[in-house]
Amino acid sequence: MSETLLEEWERLLGERADIRSSVRTSEPSPEARERHREIQRRLTEIAAIPPDGYALPSLAAGLLEFAKAHGWVTAVQWTPPGYGGEPFVNVEVGRKLGEAEAANHRSDTFHFQLTWHSRDCEPGKLKKFGRILAKTPDNPQWHDAPSVKRVREIIHASPAPGAVTVHKGPITKAEFNAIPNARALRFSHDWMGRRYTEWIEDMPRWGWSLMSDYGKPEHPCHVSRADSRAMAADHLTAFLAPTRAYGGDNLTVDEWEIAP
Structure with missing residues (x-):
């Protein structure tokens, strides 16, 4: 008969107590150290299992x-x-x-x-x-x-170093709006034979700003400023609201993040 979760929990607690007790009188062996780590890992896994009928809010x-x-x-x-x-x-x-x-x-x-x-x-x-x-x-x-x-x-x-918090497309406007709490950082679209790009940037003179190249990547233009990075991203995201007609053809969201 297989062991129940309660039986496993109690067995592991007893085994851990035995290992810790033996450490008081002698140096633990490498095998005992490794077994202690295995027990701790499994106890942590069991503790993360909700009781029957419950789930994390x-x-x-x-x-x-x-x-x-x-x-x-x-x-x-x-x-x-x-x-x-x-x-x-x-x-x-x-x-x-x-x-x-x-x-x-x-x-x-x-x-x-x-x-x-x-x-x-x-x-x-x-x-x-x-x-x-x-x-x-x-x-x-x-x-x-x-x-x-x-x-x-x-x-x-304060993300950890190396954490990927800016996601890169291109994805469609519909795909972007299907992502919960997505916030746009850059998007582009076709208009009058040119590819327009709009994004947010921390400008030396203006601070956080909405930017556009108006179809000329070599000439980025300041459009408007914002009080913070979050505000700038929120302003850019508002252009992509499902009910708002903005931009030309083939609009893609090229960079986005998940807002807090």
Whole structure:
């Protein structure tokens, strides 16, 4: 008969306790170290499995997906198998800064902790519980984060080095609008025998701006300025709204990102 999840959980906890107990009296062997790592990995996997009838809330699942896409480390820990109380889940996202990144900060860590609890909820339902706890490079002691949206904005502004956060096309306007929270950074279209390109750029004189080459790539033109990169991208994205007729033929979105 195959082992249940609860039986596996309890067996692994016992095996881990035995390994840790033996370490107190002697140096662990390489085999014991490797077995301890395997047990930890499996316990982490089991802890991420929701109890029957439960699933991660969409807000939590979206945050984890967004964090992973930006190169952050994530963790999910449900109440363990056999837990007799009201199920809850802890969600964590974070990353370490590299040495150069951390040079002008008080610490090298982003770390956010959130909890969803089933207390006073219908079976299978969860609600966000308590505060969002945060550690940031400029405020390394545990403190309150204002909202999940703000956590996403911090993740967006501080992706891990090497994370691919700007996606490249070309894709059609319809394909772009089918991507949740997509925000345009560059698109192009044909008009009067020329290929027009429009994009956002941080201009030395104007700051974040909407740009166009008006069909002449060698002569980029400033169109209008914005107060931030996000605002510039939002302005560009507005041209691509499904109900708005803008641009010429063969319009393609060439670069985009997922907004917080």
